[in-house]
Amino acid sequence: MYGKAAICLSFVILFLISCSIYVGTVDLRSYFFPLLQSPQVPRSLCASGPPLRVYMYDLPRKFHVGMMDRRSFEGPAPVTADNLPPWPSNSGIKKQHSVEYWLMASLLYGGSGNEDREAVRVSDPESAESFFVPFFSSLSFNTHGHNMTDPETEVDRRLQVELLEFLQKSKYYQRSGGRDHVIPMTHPNAFRFLRQELNASILIVVDFGRYPKTMSSLSKDVVAPYVHVVDSFTDDDALDPYESRTTLLFFRGNTVRKDQGKIRIKLAKILSGIDDVHYEKSVATPKNIIMSTEGMRSSKFCLHPAGDTPSSCRLFDAIVSHCVPVIVSDKIELPYEDEIDYSEFSIFFSMKEALEPGYLVNQLRQFPKDRWVEMWKQLKNISHHFEFQYPPKKEDGVNMLWRQVKRKLPRAQLAIHRSRRLKVPDWWQRRR
Numbered sequence: 315m316y317g318k319a320a321i322c323l324s325f326v327i328l329f330l331i332s333c334s335i336y337v338g339t340v341d342l343r344s345y346f347f348p349l350l351q352s353p354q355v356p357r358s359l360c361a362s363g364p365p366l367r368v369y370m371y372d373l374p375r376k377f378h379v380g381m382m383d384r385r386s387f388e389g390p391a392p393v394t395a396d397n398l399p400p401w402p403s404n405s406g407i408k409k410q411h412s413v414e415y416w417l418m419a420s421l422l423y424g425g426s427g428n429e430d431r432e433a434v435r436v437s438d439p440e441s442a443e444s445f446f447v448p449f450f451s452s453l454s455f456n457t458h459g460h461n462m463t464d465p466e467t468e469v470d471r472r473l474q475v476e477l478l479e480f481l482q483k484s485k486y487y488q489r490s491g492g493r494d495h496v497i498p499m500t501h502p503n504a505f506r507f508l509r510q511e512l513n514a515s516i517l518i519v520v521d522f523g524r525y526p527k528t529m530s531s532l533s534k535d536v537v538a539p540y541v542h543v544v545d546s547f548t549d550d551d552a553l554d555p556y557e558s559r560t561t562l563l564f565f566r567g568n569t570v571r572k573d574q575g576k577i578r579i580k581l582a583k584i585l586s587g588i589d590d591v592h593y594e595k596s597v598a599t600p601k602n603i604i605m606s607t608e609g610m611r612s613s614k615f616c617l618h619p620a621g622d623t624p625s626s627c628r629l630f631d632a633i634v635s636h637c638v639p640v641i642v643s644d645k646i647e648l649p650y651e652d653e654i655d656y657s658e659f660s661i662f663f664s665m666k667e668a669l670e671p672g673y674l675v676n677q678l679r680q681f682p683k684d685r686w687v688e689m690w691k692q693l694k695n696i697s698h699h700f701e702f703q704y705p706p707k708k709e710d711g712v713n714m715l716w717r718q719v720k721r722k723l724p725r726a727q728l729a730i731h732r733s734r735r736l737k738v739p740d741w742w743q744r745r746r
Contacts, residue, residue: 323408356710366433366720368496369442369486370421378418378450378471381457395422400704407598410540410627413518413715414498416702418448420712423705430708439486444516444723445495448658449477452501481512493726496719500538502623516722518715519564521647523623532647534725536718539649540627541702543598546634555636555690556614557682562590563678564613564637566606567628568621569595573581577619577642577665584671591675593617610635614686615661615678618642618669630700633659637692638686640678642668650699650714652721659692 361430372392374380392398401415421435436442451474454509458470472718476661481487487495491514499505505512513529518538563585569578585593592609596602610616616632617640624646632639639660648656656662661681668674702711 340665354442359730365431366716366723367436367441367443367444368419368433368716369436369439369444370446370448371480371484373448373477373480377477378414378448381450381453382415393418393422395424398422398704400667404600404690406603407543407601407627408456409543410454411456411501411504412541413500413538413702413711414450414452416447416541416704416706416712417446417498417518417690417715420706420716421446424707430713432713432720442492444719445475445486447495447497447515449473449497449505450726451499451504452496455501455503455506455538458634461682471507474505478508478511484625490726490730493730494723498538500540516719516726523625534722536715536722537647537649538649539630539700540625541711542630542634543603543627544610544631544635546697546701547636548609550611550636550694556686559612559614559637560590561592561609561613563592563615563617563640563675564609565593565617565619565628566596566602566609567626568597577669578621581642581670582618584669585675588675607635608632609635613637615640620646633693633700634697636690638689638693640674642674644664650718654696654699657707659689659696 321702375391375393382399382402385399398419401409401412402526405412420431420433424433425431433444439445441662453471454473458466458468481492481495486593492512493514493516495515496518497505497512497515499509500518500520502520509525509595510529517535518527518528519527519530519535520538520540522532522535565581566587567578568584569579574722582593582595592613596606610632614637616628616635618626618632619642620626621628624643625648629639629641639656640663641656641660642663642665644665648654661678663674663677698707698710699714700711706712
């Protein structure tokens, strides 16, 4: 009896497998010949789906390019791709907070039709999926009373007040409560007077060091890289890159910082006097930026301790210099980390580990050469994701940021829809 049952069951199983093969739901190769299967293709970072449709508000020049120089302030209105002033080559350290400029420029760019773009500007706000607010809040802070006690800071405050009044009158800002609006604030003190009024919007920040959790978080906001200030290493083709870089560890920068940045002074004491370690106090002058460029290009590892906030421009200077970043932080947020694995080209130490005398340097001395070379190659492969330029290029920094914005919009739309639950429709009010 059992024998007949087993035979019947075998026929049923064979019948089901035959049907599955016929309709294509089962591939026997995956069960019996796994080595014959095509290898999995790594996930590409290319554009996914159509570009994001963005409406950019037409604000007066004083809110954006007018702060770059007097000539830009007095230029024709509105700003177009034809009259957009280039980012000043002599801007120095201000360049690190220039993401706001490159985002605006990318929307002004008409395109040649041959490139993959993550966002395009639309002239009809009704067709927009998102709204960009071109206020250079970081440049405003850097331009109008940078020391925060200067009377000139009143100019920065007034710009913030005027912008907020403008947005609150906007039909589209009112409609969403600002949730589908994109506002860059990459300087830690950008929009500091009225920042809390815009906490529903998608903020472009470099980290969350100066933002309370109730205002800014990774769930709704986008982490941007600082724009690097050193020149990119475009001809890094040494036959033996490991041996050609004679400095083990390099750091050049301000050692007097706030909050977590206080670790820089402690590291100076620990790392001083070591022959192949260059740890130098410095300020960002044009000459010193050139010296930092040379130092990073001749070093195997570049140290990235926290600044006034967990992140700093130094990390991205190291990336475009193909100097393996050594990141010392307990709570750093990194750009595009849902797409890029930083452990493939960076080394991480906790603050406690970094402050243990001898530990960090000993770990770097023991780091395998072949592993370092792999990291160096990966830095060369991914550094274009941290380039900001005009016209924008495929998968450069600005396109990566727009792709991140696209991923935040579903959550913004959910919040918008929920906020409308208790809102009485106009037709119902007229009926009453």
